[in-house]
Amino acid sequence: MPKLSIVKIGGAVIEDPVKLASFLADFATLDGHKILVHGGGKKASLWAEKLGIPVHIKDGRRVTDAATLELITGIYGGQVNKNIVAILQGMNCNALGLSGADGNALQAIKRPVKAIDYGFVGDISQVNTTLFSNLLEQNISPVCCAITHDGNGQLFNTNADTIAAEIGKAMAAHFTTVLYYCFELPGVMKDINDPASLIEYITEESYTDLLVNNVISAGMLPKLYNAFDALKGGVKEVGIGSSKMICNTTPYTSIKLK
Amino acid sequence: MPKLSIVKIGGAVIEDPVKLASFLADFATLDGHKILVHGGGKKASLWAEKLGIPVHIKDGRRVTDAATLELITGIYGGQVNKNIVAILQGMNCNALGLSGADGNALQAIKRPVKAIDYGFVGDISQVNTTLFSNLLEQNISPVCCAITHDGNGQLFNTNADTIAAEIGKAMAAHFTTVLYYCFELPGVMKDINDPASLIEYITEESYTDLLVNNVISAGMLPKLYNAFDALKGGVKEVGIGSSKMICNTTPYTSIKLK
Numbered sequence: 001m002p003k004l005s006i007v008k009i010g011g012a013v014i015e016d017p018v019k020l021a022s023f024l025a026d027f028a029t030l031d032g033h034k035i036l037v038h039g040g041g042k043k044a045s046l047w048a049e050k051l052g053i054p055v056h057i058k059d060g061r062r063v064t065d066a067a068t069l070e071l072i073t074g075i076y077g078g079q080v081n082k083n084i085v086a087i088l089q090g091m092n093c094n095a096l097g098l099s100g101a102d103g104n105a106l107q108a109i110k111r112p113v114k115a116i117d118y119g120f121v122g123d124i125s126q127v128n129t130t131l132f133s134n135l136l137e138q139n140i141s142p143v144c145c146a147i148t149h150d151g152n153g154q155l156f157n158t159n160a161d162t163i164a165a166e167i168g169k170a171m172a173a174h175f176t177t178v179l180y181y182c183f184e185l186p187g188v189m190k191d192i193n194d195p196a197s198l199i200e201y202i203t204e205e206s207y208t209d210l211l212v213n214n215v216i217s218a219g220m221l222p223k224l225y226n227a228f229d230a231l232k233g234g235v236k237e238v239g240i241g242s243s244k245m246i247c248n249t250t251p252y253t254s255i256k257l258k
Numbered sequence: 259m260p261k262l263s264i265v266k267i268g269g270a271v272i273e274d275p276v277k278l279a280s281f282l283a284d285f286a287t288l289d290g291h292k293i294l295v296h297g298g299g300k301k302a303s304l305w306a307e308k309l310g311i312p313v314h315i316k317d318g319r320r321v322t323d324a325a326t327l328e329l330i331t332g333i334y335g336g337q338v339n340k341n342i343v344a345i346l347q348g349m350n351c352n353a354l355g356l357s358g359a360d361g362n363a364l365q366a367i368k369r370p371v372k373a374i375d376y377g378f379v380g381d382i383s384q385v386n387t388t389l390f391s392n393l394l395e396q397n398i399s400p401v402c403c404a405i406t407h408d409g410n411g412q413l414f415n416t417n418a419d420t421i422a423a424e425i426g427k428a429m430a431a432h433f434t435t436v437l438y439y440c441f442e443l444p445g446v447m448k449d450i451n452d453p454a455s456l457i458e459y460i461t462e463e464s465y466t467d468l469l470v471n472n473v474i475s476a477g478m479l480p481k482l483y484n485a486f487d488a489l490k491g492g493v494k495e496v497g498i499g500s501s502k503m504i505c506n507t508t509p510y511t512s513i514k515l516k
Contacts, residue, residue, distance in 0.1 A: 079332040102353070
């Protein structure tokens, strides 16, 4: 099967134009089919304040109301997405930006209301593998923002890590898929302050040991949950590390089932 | 050749959610291949004020500085574009939003500085007909916002009427192309206040007569310039009228070379 790299970048890279350009230069030279998934960054909060859009927190969790959804659709789906696409085009990478609504790329259902109503937050129900495959076959690299839709006219805010994992699982039937989670640390660390404590390999077995021994910080758990979810769904390898890991110039945490 | 409809809508339809939904329902049921091109609306000015982004006017013309470009990339390329795409998806129209950077759809060059430097405003140099044709063949309807790029990482603000005309000219080699300019009037009028004064047909010959006799208001001239430019470039017919014209339920101005 052909190879597919799915790379997710978060706020820290997006907010720094120099880091972003450097990362995109690496992404542009990555061999084979590739998909970029990006988060948002802090501009949404900055603009919300200036525009007088209140931040809604319920039980410690951020809620996406209509005004916030409109704001992040503009910032993530417009400003950040189109800026990334234009820069990649300038690097001879034929990028094409997508929200989940575009070409019905990513369909979701509103997160069910239990203890908390998260508002316009969607959990992915369907990945349009035909659309992604057709674009990749034309040597187009999809650039996905963290927005999905319900197929009935409603957009949703959706976690970018989860989007990357769901695309990976869905595409694994057609491609040998590797998923890279780039963030501000060198990878999964035993001690966040000690670069030498990077864990270079994690398997399902060693993951259980790490959990039992409380080695992994709470902040890493959702990323690792997504990683194993993707691996069990057919993704071959998940990398967690700095944005430099995609060009293999720096150590990172490589996660495989075995 | 297969038929292609290119429909351009402006601010008045976009700003009114009821009018927008009604128009999109008509667009969704339009037979054959179709492309939607949309302008912006007044939200950009409203948000610019709230965000403290100054409006730059030079010699009576609006100039697009970096902050304004960022703002409209968010509003036109994000909020407006994704909202339209999501609504069309809910109407079983497989829409996909594009800025000019996406898939290198529309390349432009910065408008040359003569008496005025318009800032980040681009004049279209190239339409990627392969991309548009591939999408249309997959029964995907491109939804284009009024943003282009230079191929070197720079986005540009570009007039939506011109974008529609340039796409029409480029696609005319492959499709029997009809271009619809929807706006707030029933069409080209002899007297703006008298609906009965609608001019139902304009040819190159009658256009010259209308110009010589000063029948056409100054505001219509750029639209008519674009219309004849498109017709001379191979577009079969240009319609100017209300957004209802695309379903042939209302009279409009039909423009053909002969």
